[in-house]
Amino acid sequence: MTYSIIGAGNVGTALARQFARSGIAVNIANTRGVDSLAELAKELGDHVTPVVLEDALKAEVVILAVPFRSHASVAAALPDWSGKIVVDAMNTYGISPDELKGQASSHVVAAAFAGADVVKTFNQLPAKLLAMNPAAQGGRRVMFVAGDSQAASGAIAKLVDDLGFAALVLGKIADGGLLLGMGGPLILQNLIKY
Numbered sequence: 522m523t524y525s526i527i528g529a530g531n532v533g534t535a536l537a538r539q540f541a542r543s544g545i546a547v548n549i550a551n552t553r554g555v556d557s558l559a560e561l562a563k564e565l566g567d568h569v570t571p572v573v574l575e576d577a578l579k580a581e582v583v584i585l586a587v588p589f590r591s592h593a594s595v596a597a598a599l600p601d602w603s604g605k606i607v608v609d610a611m612n613t614y615g616i617s618p619d620e621l622k623g624q625a626s627s628h629v630v631a632a633a634f635a636g637a638d639v640v641k642t643f644n645q646l647p648a649k650l651l652a653m654n655p656a657a658q659g660g661r662r663v664m665f666v667a668g669d670s671q672a673a674s675g676a677i678a679k680l681v682d683d684l685g686f687a688a689l690v691l692g693k694i695a696d697g698g699l700l701l702g703m704g705g706p707l708i709l710q711n712l713i714k715y
């Protein structure tokens with residue numbers, strides 16, 4: 522599979538570090554342009570490639586590491602997301618429940634990315650911890666995964682494992698995915714699987 526990270530803030534760069542550490546190729550794009558990512562790419566080596574947004578969206582798996590409200594502008598960059606997996610690594614800091622209209626944040630994301638399979642993961646750890654080696658205390662840090670497509674959730678669980686985390690699939694977004702939203706009991710949990 523091919524991978525892109527959209528966003529080069531704390532979470533995006535933490536994920537880029539995990540891809541580089543694991544030797545998995547990933548493109549990274551942001552709104553500031555390729556030049557703003559040159560230093561990060563130089564630091565992380567050949568596996569992390571800065572690209573423009575248009576090229577990043579060609580990946581089979583697009584990881585959203587942007588502020589929650591920015592997901593709509595990313596979604597608008599492609600008319601049809603069919604056949605792609607969109608990983609919702611965002612949290613809803615500063616978003617009122619009214620803005621989500623009673624929905625799980627990942628359902629809001631799924632509505633914006635027409636045709637994509639949306640999977641929620643990479644959002645439960647603080648960015649600093651997310652950037653660290655997932656091997657810890659004789660085990661691996663747990664990364665929860667939830668999505669409405671079993672195939673997409675399985676593909677992302679494999680990526681999570683390949684990055685060194687211990688994937689734990691929680692089921693569909695309306696079920697396990699709700700545990701990963703702001704205020705959910707699994708957010709900011711640093712659990713280790715032995």
